[in-house]
Amino acid sequence: MSDNLARVSFAVDEAEFETPAPAHRGFRLVSSAPNHRARPRIFYAFTAVAGVAAIIVAQLLLSVGISQGAYEISSLQSSQAELGRTAASVNEDLVRVSSPQSLAANAEGLGMVSNSNPVYLRLSDGAVLGAPASASGSQAGAASLVPNALLAGSEPLTQAPAAAKASAGAVAITSAPVVPAGLAAPTTR
């Protein structure tokens, strides 16, 4: 195998050496002016001018488009800023009415009292953990002693809004008479 390869490569080398060098060709004079000059045709001129015109028009349209976009962006940005301000302002209101002072005042305004005596019912064995007692409403009626300047001017609720009342009433009506007569009361063990 390797023998064969060596022979072939030798033969190629030989062939290259045997090829005669090509003879040099003499230089030849070329007339300085071409025999007939290609006359510029109106077509090319027209094409060039049209091309330039097209580029100018395209560029003009593009810049009109961009500046139109700039106006659009500007107006959208300002409306975004305005909406951002609205969102921030509404969020501020929400956080303010979520403050403990506001919640407590409203809960008390609606007649709720806090029971500071927790009692737990353990479901596994029904054991009552803690000593049950009725709510004394220790906090009720006390003016807020933890001021919040942000709540100035907002009045706590003294009754549920009309809409909430109406829906509560509707729920009561629909849910009242559903228990069929004669059904045994469930026995809880």
Added chain:
Amino acid sequence: MSVRTSSARKNSTASRSSRRRTVSTILVLFVVVSVFLVRLVDIQVVQADSLTADSVGNRSVGQVVYGSRGEILDANGVVLASTVMRYNITMSPVNATPFTRTVDGKKVEISVADAAAEIGAATGQTGDAILLTISTALEANAKANFAYIAQKVDVDVLRAVQDLHIPWTYSENSPSRVYPNGAVAGNILGYLSGEGVPQAGLESGQDACLASTNGSETYEKGADGVRIPGSSVTGSEAVDGGDVITTIDSDLNWFVQQTLAARAQETGAAWATAVVQDAKTGKLLAVADYPSVDPNNVGGTENPEDRGSRAFTQSFEPGSTLKALTAASVLDAGVATLDTGVVAPYRYLPANGANINDSHAHADQRMTLTGVLIDSSNTGMSKFGEMLTNQKRYDYLKAFGVGTATESGFPREDSGILHPVEEWDNQTSYATMFGQGLTTTALQVSSIYQTIANDGVRMPVQLVEGCRQADGTITNVPETTGTRVLSEKAANETSDVLEMVYQNSWVSSIWEIPGYRVAAKTGTAQMPDGKGGYSSGYLVSVSGFAPADDPQYVVSVSIADPVKLNTSAAPAPVFQEIMSQVLKKYRAVPSGATAPDLPSTW
């Protein structure tokens, strides 16, 4: 010949004049060109930079991009302090002239007085006040181009003013700080000055986390005021501050403040503090001060001392609440047991020359440690305390954190006073057993009870969970490794003794929480008069923890100089209400296990 000559002369004259003309033309041209050239080089090379800058300056608008100061949050993410954008309404007094406005298609001339009245209606001022602002500004400077109409108004006012379309009014952004929960934890949060410089509390102590960096931006705008696209150049990026997450529960803090303030007002107290601490972790769940400050309206709290947090910065002689520490030390050192008895006289004159007496006259009593704490007997406590050397007791006091500011990191926190043992005189050696002759803050007292409640391991007092960066990582997380101060046995025995105190103290009907096992101790300490002696006022306090069989919460209430009720009956109901609320809020279910019954006499 003569003709030729004259003609030749004429020719030569003509050619000479023509050459002169050419030369002069060239010269003139050269001069003109060189003038242009010089000007060109001057404009394009010499002055190029400044002219470019000028042109950009004429077209471009620079503005501050405000970085937002970080929020302060409570443990549940409720915002306690946040940054909101407010607006300053400004005007150009020199341009304050009548203008025309189109109303329903008709042009109406609006006078300055009318415009001022309209602005006033929007900003809540009188028109005259605004006219006065204009005239004052013009008096000071006839060409005054800037004056404030109103500062830090909200967006509703800003829009009302903008809708008036008065050509000489403008607005600018002015970031402000709001505290949505008002005075809830206000004493801890602190506040900023009008210029936004932190003044107190966490705003000051955590400023490194909260502070933001303002950036700048310039853009070019056309004659119609529209921003030229692609012309924005950001000078420097605005960097928002991080959020400080505290361990405080804002709802609980409100309840504690409300309850404390009600009792403090009822008893005519000078000031009061209440601390709720997690017994297992040392985290502060609520820190209440009376009087409290609303950081939204700092000026509404007149006394500057009421604007800080006394729970951190005011130390006082704790009185009998410290007897729990002495009892724990004695039990831990093993020099006495729960069965050890002493004879407690009304007056005890130890060998070193001190003079100890109880608060009320009584015959000699044969008491155990339990009995001494139930009756809060100074003489009995002295007899137990002297079983330990002064140095040993000093070491225990130090280990409990007395005399060292806590780990809370609150600015200007008081360390309290614990003199080196060499400086204790005869009386101080005994007084330190029952909480006089040394001072502690409310926080340090709470920490002492936390140590006893947590099986003898003192946890670092923690107010801040850490600083939450923009990418959500929490940095500056405080150390939370506890140190053992007492053996578990000594801590539990002390807890049992304190539970006996809770059941049998003279205020036990006041502080009873039905269904729960509670350990607590009262304190009634004389207050210094500031002249080296004691005033007639008392600092009354209650500290304790619950549920006693598996302590989870420590509550410490201190009321200073309640003139209408100067006994521990003043803080006891506050302790009861706060502890009930804590147990209810965190669903600490009573175990139903029976309380220990230890002998109090022998």
